Amino acid sequence: MEWEDLARELSQQTDSKIVLLVMDGVGGLPADGKSELEAARKPHLDALAKAAVCGVSDPVMMGITPGSGPAHLALFGYDPLKFQLGRGILEALGSGVEVGRDDLVARGNFATVKGGLVADRRAGRIPTEENARICGYLNEHLPRHAGVEIRVFPGKEHRFVARFTAEGLSDALSDADPQSEGKAPIPTMPLGLEASKASEVVNRFLADVAAVLKGEAKANAALLRGFSKFPSIPTMQELFKLRPAAVANYPMYKGLAKLLGMEVIGVGGETADLFDALEKNWADHDFFYVHYKKTDSTGEDGKFDAKVAAIEALDPFIPRLLALKPDVLVVTADHSTPSSLKCHSWHPNPFLLVSPTAGVDDVAVFTERACAKGLLGRFRSISAMPLMLAHALKLQKYGA
Amino acid sequence: MEWEDLARELSQQTDSKIVLLVMDGVGGLPADGKSELEAARKPHLDALAKAAVCGVSDPVMMGITPGSGPAHLALFGYDPLKFQLGRGILEALGSGVEVGRDDLVARGNFATVKGGLVADRRAGRIPTEENARICGYLNEHLPRHAGVEIRVFPGKEHRFVARFTAEGLSDALSDADPQSEGKAPIPTMPLGLEASKASEVVNRFLADVAAVLKGEAKANAALLRGFSKFPSIPTMQELFKLRPAAVANYPMYKGLAKLLGMEVIGVGGETADLFDALEKNWADHDFFYVHYKKTDSTGEDGKFDAKVAAIEALDPFIPRLLALKPDVLVVTADHSTPSSLKCHSWHPNPFLLVSPTAGVDDVAVFTERACAKGLLGRFRSISAMPLMLAHALKLQKYGA
Numbered sequence: 114m115e116w117e118d119l120a121r122e123l124s125q126q127t128d129s130k131i132v133l134l135v136m137d138g139v140g141g142l143p144a145d146g147k148s149e150l151e152a153a154r155k156p157h158l159d160a161l162a163k164a165a166v167c168g169v170s171d172p173v174m175m176g177i178t179p180g181s182g183p184a185h186l187a188l189f190g191y192d193p194l195k196f197q198l199g200r201g202i203l204e205a206l207g208s209g210v211e212v213g214r215d216d217l218v219a220r221g222n223f224a225t226v227k228g229g230l231v232a233d234r235r236a237g238r239i240p241t242e243e244n245a246r247i248c249g250y251l252n253e254h255l256p257r258h259a260g261v262e263i264r265v266f267p268g269k270e271h272r273f274v275a276r277f278t279a280e281g282l283s284d285a286l287s288d289a290d291p292q293s294e295g296k297a298p299i300p301t302m303p304l305g306l307e308a309s310k311a312s313e314v315v316n317r318f319l320a321d322v323a324a325v326l327k328g329e330a331k332a333n334a335a336l337l338r339g340f341s342k343f344p345s346i347p348t349m350q351e352l353f354k355l356r357p358a359a360v361a362n363y364p365m366y367k368g369l370a371k372l373l374g375m376e377v378i379g380v381g382g383e384t385a386d387l388f389d390a391l392e393k394n395w396a397d398h399d400f401f402y403v404h405y406k407k408t409d410s411t412g413e414d415g416k417f418d419a420k421v422a423a424i425e426a427l428d429p430f431i432p433r434l435l436a437l438k439p440d441v442l443v444v445t446a447d448h449s450t451p452s453s454l455k456c457h458s459w460h461p462n463p464f465l466l467v468s469p470t471a472g473v474d475d476v477a478v479f480t481e482r483a484c485a486k487g488l489l490g491r492f493r494s495i496s497a498m499p500l501m502l503a504h505a506l507k508l509q510k511y512g513a
Numbered sequence: 514m515e516w517e518d519l520a521r522e523l524s525q526q527t528d529s530k531i532v533l534l535v536m537d538g539v540g541g542l543p544a545d546g547k548s549e550l551e552a553a554r555k556p557h558l559d560a561l562a563k564a565a566v567c568g569v570s571d572p573v574m575m576g577i578t579p580g581s582g583p584a585h586l587a588l589f590g591y592d593p594l595k596f597q598l599g600r601g602i603l604e605a606l607g608s609g610v611e612v613g614r615d616d617l618v619a620r621g622n623f624a625t626v627k628g629g630l631v632a633d634r635r636a637g638r639i640p641t642e643e644n645a646r647i648c649g650y651l652n653e654h655l656p657r658h659a660g661v662e663i664r665v666f667p668g669k670e671h672r673f674v675a676r677f678t679a680e681g682l683s684d685a686l687s688d689a690d691p692q693s694e695g696k697a698p699i700p701t702m703p704l705g706l707e708a709s710k711a712s713e714v715v716n717r718f719l720a721d722v723a724a725v726l727k728g729e730a731k732a733n734a735a736l737l738r739g740f741s742k743f744p745s746i747p748t749m750q751e752l753f754k755l756r757p758a759a760v761a762n763y764p765m766y767k768g769l770a771k772l773l774g775m776e777v778i779g780v781g782g783e784t785a786d787l788f789d790a791l792e793k794n795w796a797d798h799d800f801f802y803v804h805y806k807k808t809d810s811t812g813e814d815g816k817f818d819a820k821v822a823a824i825e826a827l828d829p830f831i832p833r834l835l836a837l838k839p840d841v842l843v844v845t846a847d848h849s850t851p852s853s854l855k856c857h858s859w860h861p862n863p864f865l866l867v868s869p870t871a872g873v874d875d876v877a878v879f880t881e882r883a884c885a886k887g888l889l890g891r892f893r894s895i896s897a898m899p900l901m902l903a904h905a906l907k908l909q910k911y912g913a
Contacts, residue, residue, distance in 0.1 A: 114594040119577065473548075
């Protein structure tokens, strides 16, 4: 029996409430002997760690650096090695693009092609309004082909989402993106026999775009990557009998949450917005995923001090969270983003869990090395959901 | 390759002796800052922890609360998600009822039905002798039906085991027990097409019992649950080349032990009985499972102080165990039973292992939070058996 089957069998709906606060990429590495978490002044998070049981968790397995998709899937109780989500589908859902079972979606860039070579992969980061105008023009002027419907949806700057609707479109396609400038645009290639129709549809679209946009100074070509279809994945309602909500600002995280059946509570980019939304929607859900992005983006930028500041900026909001009296509160990350590496990493996430049934350990601060000595030990992130459900008394006994 | 295949291939018979002392449900949660283990005075167990390597173990996986069956299976080296045992089979085997391949067994209650409704699910907890009289009467007077043999076996108070012998009886049957009083008795329902014969046999039996016992004041009906057949499970001899023995008092644990091929050494309810039996049978076996129940039953009753006392009551017997000079001694639990929860829980079990090859760690007391810092870390209980076999030098090298 697998964890999903166990979850379906043992989970029960109750009134208890769970909050999963994801400080994206918060784990880091020391500079001058202290990691970002060790350098930050964060009295409320440290008090939480003292009241909590702590541990460290590996998103996928030891040594594996995950993307945001697999890292979040694991936290939500889905095996990231079993459920693989294309970035295109996450971007599409997060941007509010409706995606059905016959749809194939991809992330797109408008690009500048000169003399047959990609001169700028981002078309000079054209303004977002310009992007909207171009997408509108394409949707109106792209030639129609029988049995296929295509729409493009503008994103920020040069980014867009392409949606292809037709029967029998496979997403087993290579990226149509040379990845670097000075090279010729490349077509997509089918990665299996079943994708020959999809590759023809996509490559004809790329040629059509170049023809329709040939008069544009900057955005005169499209690059596509992350082809994906709506995956077959059970919802959190089905698996865990939760009424889940996602409080998040960025499209990717909102898209993933929607895919898993969460109600997406979109918020602005201010830290206070997260807690305003949490308070406002507290009565309507029993599981809240709250996504704090700044610890990751500062880490990706390689800014140690800015990441420390991002941790310190979140800390004063912890009392507002506690005032809601969640039955289970977990603070952790999806993956680590050490500012010294300027990217996601494989280091385990610090993890704390507060609940009346948590027990005690001797961890007194919320840092990587303190959490590693906690009662929870080292575990895979996919265990976070069974742990949260158990402490919320939402799991029945297994066997007699 | 799976662990079972590895075990078959690598295990070897040797003269070394292993003792697995299960303090049922010993793990707990703090009251006034101390768990039951932290509050107990237990110098011998603490001295063991000091001499041992320690860790904490999850019976099934993090967050999952197991029944006694799956929790013990894991400790004995069987994947509890692969081998699922009905409670009926465990109760039957533990009560000394012979169960063969064509037998279907169930746990029964005698109940009182009045005006078509269950007035008392336990028939006023009739005396055990009364139960024996009624079972004898039933075995003599139940009408015979061609191709089916049925016997009932008395247990304590109102409990009995029913055994149905016929070809093609499936155990895919729902419980014939309304679970609460004031409701009508319910028949069993087949949970698959293959169980239609079994459901007919069982429901005819329930009607026959009601007819035969209609003159009884209290025990005038039967409720049945936990239908099960003899499972297909390899023995500990087959997998581990052990000559295993179980020293236990309660039917469930004796039943499970018998199922796995252990010789069951039944003992009385006194703590000293366990150690008397161990000493007496020491020469005849190389693996001893010793089951101490009081730490669980006091936890289930929600009695913190009584659970502390149960821990303290076992402690003075540890020197008698050590005097036998086992090559490997493990003290742990099947699952936790915090007295604050009054039931089994998902919290990991403290675990200690003493052996000349154990190595050292800094754990000096046998408690949940101390063990969590031990050299063994946090692991699934199914690793207990490979660890015990290894330290007993009963596992050969894997690969060249």
